[in-house]
Amino acid sequence: MKINPDIFRAYDIRGTYPDELNEEVAFAVGKGFVTFLKKEARIQQEELSIVVGRDMRLSSPILFEQFARGAISEGCTIIDAGLITTPMLYFAVSHFGYDGGAMITASHNPNPHNGIKLTREKAIPLGGDTGIFWIRDYVQSMPTAAKDTELDRRKIVKKSIEEEYLAFNLVLADVQKDEFKNFSVAVDAGNGVGGPMLTKILQAIGATVYPLHMDPDGRFPHHVPDPLIRKNIEDLILLIKEKKPDLGVALDGDADRIVFIDEQGEPIRGDLITALMAQIILQQEKFRMQQQKILYDVRSSNIVAEKVQQFGGVPVASRIGHSLIKATMRKEDILFGGELSGHYYWGDGLFFEVPFVVFLRILKALRERRVPFSHFIQPFQVYAHSGEINFSVQAKEQKIAAVRAYFRTGQISELDGLRVDFPDWWFLVRSSNTEPLLRLVIEANSQELLEEKKKELAKIIEGEES
Numbered sequence: 001m002k003i004n005p006d007i008f009r010a011y012d013i014r015g016t017y018p019d020e021l022n023e024e025v026a027f028a029v030g031k032g033f034v035t036f037l038k039k040e041a042r043i044q045q046e047e048l049s050i051v052v053g054r055d056m057r058l059s060s061p062i063l064f065e066q067f068a069r070g071a072i073s074e075g076c077t078i079i080d081a082g083l084i085t086t087p088m089l090y091f092a093v094s095h096f097g098y099d100g101g102a103m104i105t106a107s108h109n110p111n112p113h114n115g116i117k118l119t120r121e122k123a124i125p126l127g128g129d130t131g132i133f134w135i136r137d138y139v140q141s142m143p144t145a146a147k148d149t150e151l152d153r154r155k156i157v158k159k160s161i162e163e164e165y166l167a168f169n170l171v172l173a174d175v176q177k178d179e180f181k182n183f184s185v186a187v188d189a190g191n192g193v194g195g196p197m198l199t200k201i202l203q204a205i206g207a208t209v210y211p212l213h214m215d216p217d218g219r220f221p222h223h224v225p226d227p228l229i230r231k232n233i234e235d236l237i238l239l240i241k242e243k244k245p246d247l248g249v250a251l252d253g254d255a256d257r258i259v260f261i262d263e264q265g266e267p268i269r270g271d272l273i274t275a276l277m278a279q280i281i282l283q284q285e286k287f288r289m290q291q292q293k294i295l296y297d298v299r300s301s302n303i304v305a306e307k308v309q310q311f312g313g314v315p316v317a318s319r320i321g322h323s324l325i326k327a328t329m330r331k332e333d334i335l336f337g338g339e340l341s342g343h344y345y346w347g348d349g350l351f352f353e354v355p356f357v358v359f360l361r362i363l364k365a366l367r368e369r370r371v372p373f374s375h376f377i378q379p380f381q382v383y384a385h386s387g388e389i390n391f392s393v394q395a396k397e398q399k400i401a402a403v404r405a406y407f408r409t410g411q412i413s414e415l416d417g418l419r420v421d422f423p424d425w426w427f428l429v430r431s432s433n434t435e436p437l438l439r440l441v442i443e444a445n446s447q448e449l450l451e452e453k454k455k456e457l458a459k460i461i462e463g464e465e466s
Contacts, residue, residue, distance in 0.1 A: 030070025194255025
């Protein structure tokens, strides 16, 4: 079967609809996924139970139907969870003990993109080397997708998981119903799939809500559902400045990422939220003095490791990417993890994203400390941090080699890309897996030093120096 193999990526399957990811490909992936679970994951049952969810994109219903048709043809029952978030999909696989799961979503990507995220039993995600490339090869080996295979709708069972997921979030966050009647929150769901579930949680805790773009709408009439891009949260920032809530949050398209904004309208980087959560968790009585491990990705500020150590935890640096992070957390029994991008993971037998638990725990901490969010986060805003800077280059490896040679006197790490540390600053440069881009992150003890080093690195990367 002729496909674009590049849609099978390190963390998911993603491409434009209908030229790259279409009905035929979805059918083939469904067949390949169930075949993988039976042959490679060695799930012995003849009839598997696979839970499938989807986001609000206009192409998601038809891709769901064709994925289900392919999966059922190989011997499985489809649990149709409907319109849900990606963390809800992981929760369903883990909580109900299904043999696997699939989420039809392109996350924060603009139209006409769509995609498929796949997970094994216990919400173990499929990455490139742990299943996705196997399925790619299987699909390529198929002569064609059988168009005459009927969809056996008797093998599709509809199931709502909202109530169980609501209870899960409240219990894990140790929050009671109507606990936040004196709190107000501004929310922008970006017309993604997370709006209804977050609304349900906010109603349960009794908070006053100032909502924006809460209804799922695959046309994205207001902005692309990517809250890491500043222009996409401008509406929310204006709302916060007008209404003066205790904090604001923005979700991406499938609500596996959450971005926090303080009461003054200032966005807070994801690594600082990781550090804040480390403090909140490690100060709990049941985790205190237990040397619990907290994971952070290599782009994160030094303040994360410093705060983890300050509160008696063990910091663990990780490569970037949800499947790699979850594998590390399982292997090393890590309690909590966070990424600069706004992904937050709970360990302790779960090992999947918990954006709403993080939101609730921060709300709870604000209430207990009785300080504004901006004051609460201030002790973590120690260093100047660039965030990710993208450079469009072709000879990526040669550029990285040139950077390495130029800064060879620093402390070098190649855990994920090239990171070089100096006493008062550090940088990370790494290659994009899918685009001709180099991604650069710099942190320094002062903004002046950061700007100086940014210019120095840009000259090398852009070829102005040898």
